[in-house]
Every structure is written in C-alpha cells, then in structure tokens.
Amino acid sequence: MRTLFKDKVVIVTGASSGIGKAVAKEFARNESKVVLASRSEAKLKDLELELRNAGFDVLCVQTDVTKEEECRILVEKTVQRYGKIDILINNAGISMKALFKESDLAVLHRLMDVNFWGTVHCTKYALPYILKARGSLVAVSSVAGFHGLPGRSGYSASKFAIHGFMETIRIEHLKDHLHVMIIAPGFTATDIRKHALLANGKEQMESPLDEKKLMSAEYVAKWILKGIRKRKRNKILTWEGRFTALFQRIIPHTVDFAYYKSLSREKKSPFK
Numbered sequence: 001m002r003t004l005f006k007d008k009v010v011i012v013t014g015a016s017s018g019i020g021k022a023v024a025k026e027f028a029r030n031e032s033k034v035v036l037a038s039r040s041e042a043k044l045k046d047l048e049l050e051l052r053n054a055g056f057d058v059l060c061v062q063t064d065v066t067k068e069e070e071c072r073i074l075v076e077k078t079v080q081r082y083g084k085i086d087i088l089i090n091n092a093g094i095s096m097k098a099l100f101k102e103s104d105l106a107v108l109h110r111l112m113d114v115n116f117w118g119t120v121h122c123t124k125y126a127l128p129y130i131l132k133a134r135g136s137l138v139a140v141s142s143v144a145g146f147h148g149l150p151g152r153s154g155y156s157a158s159k160f161a162i163h164g165f166m167e168t169i170r171i172e173h174l175k176d177h178l179h180v181m182i183i184a185p186g187f188t189a190t191d192i193r194k195h196a197l198l199a200n201g202k203e204q205m206e207s208p209l210d211e212k213k214l215m216s217a218e219y220v221a222k223w224i225l226k227g228i229r230k231r232k233r234n235k236i237l238t239w240e241g242r243f244t245a246l247f248q249r250i251i252p253h254t255v256d257f258a259y260y261k262s263l264s265r266e267k268k269s270p271f272k
Helices: 018-029 041-053 068-082 105-133 153-172 217-229 239-247 252-264
Strands: 009-013 033-038 058-062 087-090 136-140 179-184 234-236
Touching: 009 018, 009 068, 009 105, 018 033, 018 041, 018 087, 018 217, 033 041, 033 068, 041 058, 058 068, 068 105, 087 105, 105 136, 105 153, 136 153, 136 217, 153 179, 179 217, 234 239, 239 252
Parallel strands: 009 033, 009 087, 033 058, 087 136, 136 179, 179 234
Antiparallel strands: none
16 A cells, blocks of 8 residues: 555645644555645644654645635645645544534534535635545545434535535546546544534533543544545455444434434433
8 A cells, every 4th residue: 555655645624633634644644645634733732743754745835715715825835846646635524413403504504515625625726636546535424424413413414425426526527537436434433522513602622422432533634535546445454334324314313313313312402
C-alpha cells in the first residue's frame, strides 16, 4: 500500500484532530504529500511540525470550509506547491444533540454549512485536478447518512445531503475513472461529541459516551486508505451500520424504535 500512495498529493480537511489527524498521519507514513486543512491554526502547526520532524512532506493551510474562498485558496496553494491533487478527504464536520422542536435554526444552518457546504466547496475546486489524476474523492460520513437519528436532525440532514451529492458526482463521472467513496465509521473516540451543539448553539463540552470503548481514529484512518486502494464505493465500518443500511429499507419502523431506545440511554439525552 505504501507504494500505491507514494508521492500522491492528499488534502485532508478537519486535519487538526480526530479522524482527520489520524488520516493525515497514515497518508504521511505511506509517503504521500499531505496538505493539512483546518480552522485551528495552532493545532495544524503542531501537527505540521510533528510530521516534518519525522521526515514527511506536508503543507499546512488554515481553512474554514464554510467559506468558499478559503477552500479555493486551499486548492490553489496545494497546486502551487505540488502541481496536482490526487485525493481529497472531506472530513471536517460537527455534530449536535438536541430535539429539533427546541433547536435554534442557526444550529441546523451551522451543521449544513460545515458538513455539507464544506464538502461542496472543497470538492468544487479540487475536482478538476482529481479528475485529471483519475484520483479519489472521499467523504467521511456516518450511519446518520443512511437513517435519521433522534436528537441529531441537523447532523443527519447534512449527512444525507452529502450522500446525495457524492453519489451524483460519481454518476456524472462514470466514464472519467473518478473514484468516489463514502465511508461511515461507527462512534469514534474523537472530540466531536464534546463540541456537539446543543439547542441554543452552545457546545455540550462533555461526551455522553465512554470514549475509551469507542472505535479509534487510527482504525478508521487505516480503513480509509484500504477503501481507496480497493476503490470502494461505500464502506460502513460497523455491523450496526450495515444492518441499518439494509433493514431501514425492509423494516424501517423496527430500526426507528431501536435507535430511539439506544440513544435515549445516552447521558443527558434530550428525549426518553
């Protein structure tokens, strides 16, 4: 796999922490040229220094994916430095935990701006280069993109939107050798739950789950590279997610009830 990814130019959004950080490190270990993109410049610089000290070729570009112009500049700086783009990992994202009826609409706008529009903005400007390279366009999604999850209306909506967007791009370029992959990890040990937005738009600040028992970001990163290597269409990393994708078409009411019961047990669940 190292030979496959050697000298490939890879942009990773949301690279300052969690899955994005793990993905960036995994590509670097496979001798790719990695472009780190995130809003958090300090964390990006720390990661850039760590990877450069290890002998890896990386570029750090502070980017707020909700801003189209910053995404254009991200792509422009990547091409100026490396001359091409082979892979785009659309990973930047946020979550929420609140009932829709109690949520400020600004919360849903924020979810769509980061998760969906962030994916659209980066894809718009990187796509011509990825097509030229016959490369890979990847979106890090969730089981929430296959079935709506209670207390996460904006999150589920954004993931459904990403799925529709990515599938359309795939079909539009069936004859162009473009690889498009949607990957859906299970609950992963990252800070996404700590930063999840409550009904009033504030972050919940603590995870309702035991993070030590969750899937590791490093595990997800390895599967992302495996999926690209095998040019997978969709990759769901948990049996729960696979059953959801299958049974929500067959016994949707049962799936609804199962998620209601499961998520109602979360610490400080907004519903019981």
